Amino acid sequence: MLAERVLDGDVRAAARLMRDIDDRMKSAVDELKVLYPHTGNAFIIGLTGPPGAGKSTLVDQIVAGFRKKDLLVGVVAIDPTSPFSGGAILGDRIRMNRHADDAGVFIRSLGTRGALGGLSRSTTDVVNVMDAMGMDVVIIETVGVGQDEVDIVSAAHTTAVVMVPGLGDDIQAIKAGILEIGDIFVVNKADRDGADRTARELSAMLEMRHPEEGEWFPQVLKTEGSRGVGIDELIAEFDRHHDFLKTSGHLQRLTEERNAKLFTDTLRDQLFEAVFGAIKEDGTYRQILDGLRERTTDPYTAVERVLAQSSFS
Numbered sequence: 001m002l003a004e005r006v007l008d009g010d011v012r013a014a015a016r017l018m019r020d021i022d023d024r025m026k027s028a029v030d031e032l033k034v035l036y037p038h039t040g041n042a043f044i045i046g047l048t049g050p051p052g053a054g055k056s057t058l059v060d061q062i063v064a065g066f067r068k069k070d071l072l073v074g075v076v077a078i079d080p081t082s083p084f085s086g087g088a089i090l091g092d093r094i095r096m097n098r099h100a101d102d103a104g105v106f107i108r109s110l111g112t113r114g115a116l117g118g119l120s121r122s123t124t125d126v127v128n129v130m131d132a133m134g135m136d137v138v139i140i141e142t143v144g145v146g147q148d149e150v151d152i153v154s155a156a157h158t159t160a161v162v163m164v165p166g167l168g169d170d171i172q173a174i175k176a177g178i179l180e181i182g183d184i185f186v187v188n189k190a191d192r193d194g195a196d197r198t199a200r201e202l203s204a205m206l207e208m209r210h211p212e213e214g215e216w217f218p219q220v221l222k223t224e225g226s227r228g229v230g231i232d233e234l235i236a237e238f239d240r241h242h243d244f245l246k247t248s249g250h251l252q253r254l255t256e257e258r259n260a261k262l263f264t265d266t267l268r269d270q271l272f273e274a275v276f277g278a279i280k281e282d283g284t285y286r287q288i289l290d291g292l293r294e295r296t297t298d299p300y301t302a303v304e305r306v307l308a309q310s311s312f313s
Helices: 002-007 011-022 027-038 055-068 123-132 170-181 195-207 231-248 250-281 284-294 299-309
Strands: 043-048 073-079 105-111 137-141 158-163 184-187 219-222
Touching: 002 011, 002 027, 002 123, 011 027, 011 105, 011 123, 027 123, 043 055, 043 231, 055 073, 055 137, 055 231, 073 123, 105 123, 123 137, 123 250, 158 170, 158 231, 184 195, 184 231, 195 219, 219 231, 231 250, 250 284, 250 299, 284 299
Parallel strands: 043 137, 043 158, 073 105, 073 137, 158 184, 184 219
Antiparallel strands: none
């Protein structure tokens, strides 16, 4: 069984299981059932932000920083999937190539496969595999979809929003709701003109949030990922937020919310597959499409009928 080999630290078994998860193989579910009791130990960090912010280069430096502390690090790097071929570039492995021979680092690239919100449907399950195989820190690098990239909040304990000066949409990104999801804000490529202005604008917007006493107040840090500048300070801030989550009780709440989302997402997927599979097999789906084409039914009534006839009603 792959799960048993994963728990023994077999990297090949973990890679194979992650591939099966991403391919949505039914056998992977049985493996995940075995692994789940062994999860809940890893510190999960999410990096999000607009395309071109240098997230992959930053992740490469963060991995190196945690490895200096002798921690095992997993990376889940999400890449956009082509709507035509279904393929993904998966370029993050190239950018993090220097860790390829490090047994303490495991990097897995995933395509979004049409999922919105910056993550792949397989992300949480793949993170759980890394957690079960003993990774101390798991870093999720989102695809970089910009303003809609908020799913990372439900997947990570600490979310870092990476900005970069000179993109021309600094204020737009701040307005978009990304402001609410960040635990740490990073102005990367801080050697560029406008970095100080971007940091000041972020700080000013955060000041307007007026957090309640005892709540976490996000800091704005400046880094240069290509040169490793500011990485030690960023890792120290990750550790500080992790300590805050544990002492305040927020970590337990985040874990509960993460588990709830995993359950509801899994339930939604399996209910859809069960119902849709049944109506395709018995010809109901074809009848619905014919009715929609001829305007003798509407999609809303059709859904109500399917639900009424199913065993879930």
